[in-house]
Each structure stands twice: as C-alpha cells, then as structure tokens.
Amino acid sequence: MSGAAGSDATVIPVGSAYEVVVGHGVSDRVRDLLAPGVEQVLLVHPEGFATYAAAVADALASSGIAVHPAAVPDNESAKDVAVAARLWALMGERAFTRTDAVVAVGGGTVTDLAGFVAATWLRGVPVVQVPTTLLAMVDAAVGGKTGINTAEGKNLVGSFHEPAGVLCDLDVLATLPAPDLVAGLAEVVKAGFIVDPRILELVEADPAGATRWDGPHTRELVERAIRVKADVVAADLKESWLREILNYGHTFGHAVEQVESYRRRHGEAVAIGMVFAAELALRSGHLSEEVVRRHRDVLASVGLPTSYAGAAWEDLLTVMRRDKKARGARLRFVVLEDVGRPVRLEAPEDAWLTEAFTALTTS
Structure with missing residues (x-):
C-alpha cells in the first residue's frame, strides 16, 4: 500500500482495519483503496466542487469503474434524511450491490452523509473518504462515524461504518477559503490538548x-x-x-x-x-x-x-x-x-x- 500511494505519501494505519494516505498530489490513488471487483461507484460531492470531483471520477473511470456523480449541498443541510433518500434511490436505480462502493469527495458534512448512506445501503457497502477540508482530513473522514441531523440535534441518527480507506491530498487545501482552514485548526488544536x-x-x-x-x-x-x-x-x-x-x-x-x-x-x-x-x-x-x-x-x-x-x-x-x-x-x-x-x-x-x-x- 505504501508503494501504491507514491513516494510522497505517508500511510497511517487505523489499527488493522484501513489506512489513511496523506500527501501532495495523491488524489489519483483513490482506486488503490477500493477492493478488486468494484464495478460502479456513487461519487458524492458538494455542489460547486465539480472540478475536483471530476478528477477523482476520471481516476476511477480510467480503471474501468462506472461512476455516478451525485451533488449534495455544501453545508449541514446535506445531512438530512431527504438527501440520504435521494442517494439511496439513485443506488437502487443503478442496481448497486454489496461489491459496489461509495466515494465521498468533500468536507465533513459530505463524508458524514456518504458514510451513512454506505452504512445503510444493503446493510453496508464499502466507502472511501476523500476529504477536501482540513477539518474533514483530521476528524470527520477518519474513524467510521457516520450520521445525519434531525430537528432535535446534530448526528443523533447514524452508525459506525469504517471506511475502506481515506485519501488526504494536501494540495486541495489550497482551494480552501482562509476562514475554513482556520476553523479546521480547532480539531488539530483539540488533538494537541487531549493527547499530543x-x-x-x-x-x-x-x-x-x-x-x-x-x-x-x-x-x-x-x-x-x-x-x-x-x-x-x-x-x-x-x-x-x-x-x-x-x-x-x-x-x-x-x-x-x-x-x-x-x-x-x-x-x-x-x-x-x-x-x-x-x-x-x-x-x-x-x-x-x-x-x-x-x-x-x-x-x-x-x-x-x-x-x-x-x-x-x-x-x-x-x-x-x-x-x-x-x-x-x-x-x-x-x-x-x-x-x-x-x-x-x-x-x-x-x-x-x-x-x-x-x-x-x-x-
């Protein structure tokens, strides 16, 4: 895996379950994190972020995988049961089986939503997380927590569903507005206070x-x-x-x-x-x-x-x-x-x- 990720990549294991790949220019390695035999992928990405999502889609398509893009809101409104239902419907229309997968390209709301959809479709299909914000890289995309919000609270509906892998391309952080990068630092600082x-x-x-x-x-x-x-x-x-x-x-x-x-x-x-x-x-x-x-x-x-x-x-x-x-x-x-x-x-x-x-x- 370390070699497949490229010489610039750092591979961080999450126990024996999966790996987080961190590096510059590693977005085209997403196929390496999927098991052999995946025939189609639901590519969940935020609205307005189609260019980077298209690059990930091209990397998947070049290996023979059928890619079905699905744009969702780029905020907490994405984590809604109606949005999840729309994605379930698309997977049903495309006859997704347990050997197919979900790939999430986006911030924490997208990785939470896509992980939840993957966890609940056929009681669990693989998901690869490709976080595009600092906050998602260091927190939301790692750990297997998935969820959606309700009127009564945040993340009250969800499940634990570990990803097949996480791919953190540091180059994409260049696209972040400064306030979003600063906001992501809160989770970094938190890690410092609790452990490091x-x-x-x-x-x-x-x-x-x-x-x-x-x-x-x-x-x-x-x-x-x-x-x-x-x-x-x-x-x-x-x-x-x-x-x-x-x-x-x-x-x-x-x-x-x-x-x-x-x-x-x-x-x-x-x-x-x-x-x-x-x-x-x-x-x-x-x-x-x-x-x-x-x-x-x-x-x-x-x-x-x-x-x-x-x-x-x-x-x-x-x-x-x-x-x-x-x-x-x-x-x-x-x-x-x-x-x-x-x-x-x-x-x-x-x-x-x-x-x-x-x-x-x-x-």
Missing part, C-alpha cells in the same frame, strides 16, 4: 504558519492530528469510553451549532466549546488557571473565537441534555486534568456550569 502536546508547541511557535495550507509545519500538524484520532478509534471504535475524548469541546460546541441553525462553522463552535470545557474543569477542581489561559491563547493566536455572545444559556442547556454522551438527566463532559490528561465529568454542579458560561460570555 507537540501539536500545541508547533502552533505556538508559528501561529501564522499554522493558518497557511503550505505552512512549514502544516503537514506535520495534519499527520499528528490524524494519528491521534487513528490510535484512539483503533482502540475504541464504538465509544465505550476512550473515544469520548475526541469529543472534547463538542458537547457545548454542538449546542452552539444547533441553536444558531448551523450558521457558524463547526471548528469555530468547537473552539468555543473547548474554552467552555476548560472553564468548567477549572471550577470543578480539575484544571489550573494556567492551562485555561493556554486554551485561550493558542486558539486566539490562529484567529479562533474564545468567547461567546450568542444564544441564551437555557437554550444551550436544553440542547446539551440531548447530547449523545448524556445519560438520563445527567450531563457528561470531557474535561482535562492537564494537557494530555482527559477525564469524564459526570453530572457537574449547576453552579459550575453557569459560572463557566459566564466566564465564556464576559471574557
């Missing part, structure tokens, strides 16, 4: 470089973040506990996204959520003020938000009580005891929650 402090050191040493697709440490940051996720999901695919650490900042962040009708970028919401989690950990006696300040400093240095002036606390709390990690009436958060030392905080006191929110909104 070297990520934080690289960002702190050159924040401006971290915000460039061709920055001096961009590839290392991407690969380190992917390795964090790969190691965690290989040890705990279905989130019995260890995988929950990947949700650091997400309980509050997902609530922000929902109450704001997904108008805010996911990474921005996660950055806010990490500051909230740090403030909560401070009040529960888990975390020092120094590490709370480090959260704010690192995130702010790359242009991510560290305060919040959006929805009311009561609205956010209502959404968080529907979070997947909640158990009955008990809220659960991932918090830190120190950098690289995540723990679970169950049923935090109401005073800690409101004080953390106040600190977030008044800073």
Whole structure:
C-alpha cells in the first residue's frame, strides 16, 4: 500500500482495519483503496466542487469503474434524511450491490452523509473518504462515524461504518477559503490538548504558519492530528469510553451549532466549546488557571473565537441534555486534568456550569 500511494505519501494505519494516505498530489490513488471487483461507484460531492470531483471520477473511470456523480449541498443541510433518500434511490436505480462502493469527495458534512448512506445501503457497502477540508482530513473522514441531523440535534441518527480507506491530498487545501482552514485548526488544536502536546508547541511557535495550507509545519500538524484520532478509534471504535475524548469541546460546541441553525462553522463552535470545557474543569477542581489561559491563547493566536455572545444559556442547556454522551438527566463532559490528561465529568454542579458560561460570555 505504501508503494501504491507514491513516494510522497505517508500511510497511517487505523489499527488493522484501513489506512489513511496523506500527501501532495495523491488524489489519483483513490482506486488503490477500493477492493478488486468494484464495478460502479456513487461519487458524492458538494455542489460547486465539480472540478475536483471530476478528477477523482476520471481516476476511477480510467480503471474501468462506472461512476455516478451525485451533488449534495455544501453545508449541514446535506445531512438530512431527504438527501440520504435521494442517494439511496439513485443506488437502487443503478442496481448497486454489496461489491459496489461509495466515494465521498468533500468536507465533513459530505463524508458524514456518504458514510451513512454506505452504512445503510444493503446493510453496508464499502466507502472511501476523500476529504477536501482540513477539518474533514483530521476528524470527520477518519474513524467510521457516520450520521445525519434531525430537528432535535446534530448526528443523533447514524452508525459506525469504517471506511475502506481515506485519501488526504494536501494540495486541495489550497482551494480552501482562509476562514475554513482556520476553523479546521480547532480539531488539530483539540488533538494537541487531549493527547499530543507537540501539536500545541508547533502552533505556538508559528501561529501564522499554522493558518497557511503550505505552512512549514502544516503537514506535520495534519499527520499528528490524524494519528491521534487513528490510535484512539483503533482502540475504541464504538465509544465505550476512550473515544469520548475526541469529543472534547463538542458537547457545548454542538449546542452552539444547533441553536444558531448551523450558521457558524463547526471548528469555530468547537473552539468555543473547548474554552467552555476548560472553564468548567477549572471550577470543578480539575484544571489550573494556567492551562485555561493556554486554551485561550493558542486558539486566539490562529484567529479562533474564545468567547461567546450568542444564544441564551437555557437554550444551550436544553440542547446539551440531548447530547449523545448524556445519560438520563445527567450531563457528561470531557474535561482535562492537564494537557494530555482527559477525564469524564459526570453530572457537574449547576453552579459550575453557569459560572463557566459566564466566564465564556464576559471574557
């Protein structure tokens, strides 16, 4: 596999299940990640991103695979049961069997949706993820979580369905608007706080470089973040506990996204959520003020938000009580005891929650 991916490629195994290929100019290697015998592929891509999707389609077609492109919205509205049903219908019309596959080319909403469609068609067909955003490369496309949204919350309907492989072509990051690249850094920084402090050191040493697709440490940051996720999901695919650490900042962040009708970028919401989690950990006696300040400093240095002036606390709390990690009436958060030392905080006191929110909104 390493040779097939090209000399520039780094191959990161996710246990023994599949591999993540990272490199420059590797998009034409998508066929290498599909098993022999695939006759047709549903190529799911965002609207307005047809050029890059066409290059992937050409690479597949050149090996004799019939490609059926399917454009979907380039935002959270793609993760809707009506969109999934449209893709199921197309697969039915084309008589997709279990030896056929889905290929997702796009950001996190596309990889989540396409993975869910693959997981549910005939109870599971192969999917190859070709993420085109920083956030999708280091988070959404790796790990086998798939899902769609409902009116009641984000990703409440979904399944675990590991991909056949993930292909991260770093050159495509050049097409990202700067705010989207910065938003993706939230998931990179998260990986630094929960597992790999070297990520934080690289960002702190050159924040401006971290915000460039061709920055001096961009590839290392991407690969380190992917390795964090790969190691965690290989040890705990279905989130019995260890995988929950990947949700650091997400309980509050997902609530922000929902109450704001997904108008805010996911990474921005996660950055806010990490500051909230740090403030909560401070009040529960888990975390020092120094590490709370480090959260704010690192995130702010790359242009991510560290305060919040959006929805009311009561609205956010209502959404968080529907979070997947909640158990009955008990809220659960991932918090830190120190950098690289995540723990679970169950049923935090109401005073800690409101004080953390106040600190977030008044800073």
